[in-house]
Amino acid sequence: MRQTFAVSMARRGMEKKAGFDLEIDDDPRQQQREWVMQRIGWAVLTGLLIAVTFGLFGRGGPLSEVKLPSQRGEFLLEYDRFLRYHSPDMMRVSFTAGAQHTRLKIDSEYASHVQFERITPAPEREINEDGAVTYVFNTQPGAGTVVTFHFSPQKYWRLKGWLAVEDTPALHFSQFVYP
Structure with a gap:
């Protein structure tokens, strides 16, 4: 019977090829x-x-983390270059206090586009003046101080701002906020 099947296949021109008997279209x-x-x-x-x-x-990594010293080295600003909209983040300012009360100024335009959730240590006062939000901190003269701002961005795309401690020249920075 097997021989009859092979003969009938050969007559029809459908010889069996060795190894491949699947009928699959091949499109290279x-x-x-x-x-x-x-x-x-x-x-x-x-x-x-x-x-x-x-x-x-977003957070962390060498492309995002920025440590930006002021022109004369009076303070150091640490922040993330890339943020997420409505996502919590933080910014640190390190400085050596020169008096019992230290004033830290942040650009009011920048402050209007972020929501500050808390500031550590808590400022003694907050003053809005001359296009800046000024925070007054109780400090020990000559002691190193670190102020941490915990915030959430409230605007997409580019956030530009500046920061100054006491009467130092303003330090300009920018961040990018992803949706």
């Missing part, structure tokens, strides 16, 4: 396109993973 151009798209996808995913690792899309 489509397969090549799929391989190219797959490699592009892997490259994009790898790029995103590297960007996240280095802090391009």
Whole structure:
């Protein structure tokens, strides 16, 4: 019977090829396109993973963390360059107090686009004057002081501002807020 089947197949021109008997359409151009798209996808995913690792899309990482000293070294501002809209973040200002009361000024335009949730240590007073929000802190003369602002951005895209301690020149900074 087996021999009869092989003979009938041979008569019809449907000889069995060795090894491959599946009837699958083969389109090498489509397969090549799929391989190219797959490699592009892997490259994009790898790029995103590297960007996240280095802090391009938010907190932490060498691309995001900034330590910016003032012109004459009176204070140091530490902040993240990239933020998320309505996501909690913080900014630190380190300085050596020159008097019992130290005034820290922040650009009022910047302050209007963030919501300060708390300031550590708590300021003694808050004064709005000359395009700035001034915070007055009780400090020990000659002692190192670190003020931490905990806030949430309330505006998308670019936030620009400045900060000054006492009568030092203003230190300008900018942050990018992702939606």
